[in-house]
Amino acid sequence: MYNSKITGLGYYVPENVVTNDDLSKVMETSDEWIQERTGIKERRHVTPVDGETTTSMGVKAAKIAIQRAGIDKNEIDFIVFATLSPDYYFPGPGVLVQRDLDIKTVGALDVRNQCSGFVYGISVADQYIKTGMYKNVLVIGSEIHSKGLDMTTRGRGVSVIFGDGAGAAVVSREEDTSKGILSTHLHSQGEHAEELALLAPGMGGRWVNDIVADNDKDDESYLPVMNGQFVFKNAVVRFSEVIMEGLASNQLQPTDIDMLIPHQANLRISQFIQKKFGLSNDQVFNNIMKYGNTTAASIPIALTEAWEANKIKEGDLVVLAAFGSGFTWGSVVMRW
Numbered sequence: 574m575y576n577s578k579i580t581g582l583g584y585y586v587p588e589n590v591v592t593n594d595d596l597s598k599v600m601e602t603s604d605e606w607i608q609e610r611t612g613i614k615e616r617r618h619v620t621p622v623d624g625e626t627t628t629s630m631g632v633k634a635a636k637i638a639i640q641r642a643g644i645d646k647n648e649i650d651f652i653v654f655a656t657l658s659p660d661y662y663f664p665g666p667g668v669l670v671q672r673d674l675d676i677k678t679v680g681a682l683d684v685r686n687q688c689s690g691f692v693y694g695i696s697v698a699d700q701y702i703k704t705g706m707y708k709n710v711l712v713i714g715s716e717i718h719s720k721g722l723d724m725t726t727r728g729r730g731v732s733v734i735f736g737d738g739a740g741a742a743v744v745s746r747e748e749d750t751s752k753g754i755l756s757t758h759l760h761s762q763g764e765h766a767e768e769l770a771l772l773a774p775g776m777g778g779r780w781v782n783d784i785v786a787d788n789d790k791d792d793e794s795y796l797p798v799m800n801g802q803f804v805f806k807n808a809v810v811r812f813s814e815v816i817m818e819g820l821a822s823n824q825l826q827p828t829d830i831d832m833l834i835p836h837q838a839n840l841r842i843s844q845f846i847q848k849k850f851g852l853s854n855d856q857v858f859n860n861i862m863k864y865g866n867t868t869a870a871s872i873p874i875a876l877t878e879a880w881e882a883n884k885i886k887e888g889d890l891v892v893l894a895a896f897g898s899g900f901t902w903g904s905v906v907m908r909w
């Protein structure tokens with residue numbers, strides 16, 4: 574068995590900042606409500622002028638991560654792309670990254686696990702590296718939410734939360750066994766699939782001719798829905814469980830954590846976990862204030878920012894944890 578480690582990190586967010594006050598001009602909401610319930614002050618939205626796509630943002634983040642990993646792009650052996658907002662229905666963005674990075678014909682896998690997508694992606698990379706099949710795996714999480722949000726009062730329970738952005742990591746074979754990914758744990762509970770979802774029928778569920786014939790401008794099925802309180806209650810339980818599961822499998826305690834990077838779903842959820850585990854402000858990294866919830870991109874953006882700010886040092890115990898639509902959840906425990 575080989576050892577695997579994150580060796581390069583990068584992120585990209587669109588320049589266009591959308592504040593809570595901007596949102597209150599187009600829907601009945603307020604800076605006060607959004608900050609009090611979620612901690613979010615602003616988020617980024619792509620614009621028609623910047624022309625970004627989920628893939629193009631992912632490629633920008635990936636280039637930085639590859640450069641920081643100190644490898645040539647052609648040393649990438651495999652691509653994992655996590656998103657709920659792909660450029661196309663199919664093919665997925667993984668192959669578009671292979672094309673746009675202009676790298677050799679390596680395998681490309683698309684992960685459909687929403688807020689847990691990056692954690693799932695890291696777990697996939699970790700297995701491939703540990704078994705010796707690959708040496709360098711590129712894992713990307715990228716999302717464009719803004720093109721699909723209902724920016725009217727009807728959609729305010731969802732649309733104020735989500736933002737656009739991308740993050741990427743290179744996971745590489747590591748010879749030093751005192752460093753690297755110690756464990757990953759993944760879970761799902763499909764009985765709650767419809768509690769946080771975009772329920773537009775796919776071709777696997779409905780004839781496309783029927784979808785076209787029924788096309789109705791008031792059809793809300795193309796808009797995301799969320800049973801916020803139910804999701805919140807499940808999130809705090811599952812975050813706690815899966816962090817403990819990861820720690821316990823390595824004979825570690827919450828007090829051993831140097832840096833927890835929770836998926837940026839809601840500042841209140843992060844604060845709940847922080848309090849429950851008795852962690853200080855220095856032990857938990859949050860940036861939801863600036864970016865909102867960027868789903869699969871949230872952990873790699875936060876991890877990159879924490880690393881850039883020197884909040885993660887060699888030898889630190891770093892824990893990633895996510896929960897989201899599916900429901901899916903998971904954790905990564907690693908020694909930096």
Ligand code: UT7
Nearest residue numbers: 602603606610688729730733801802804805808838839897
């Ligand atoms: O990333 C995947 C995981 N996602 C999560 O973990 C999200 C978990 N859920 C949450 O973070 C919270 O449930 C929300 C932030 C989504 C909502 O906060 P809440 O405290 O659960 O509010 P609520 O949905 O119970 O709504 C309370 C009130 C309602 O009005 P009434 O019925 O009390 O009159 C809503 O209509 O707030 C109203 N409301 C808003 N008001 C102003 C809902 N959205 C807004 C808004 N601005 N944007």
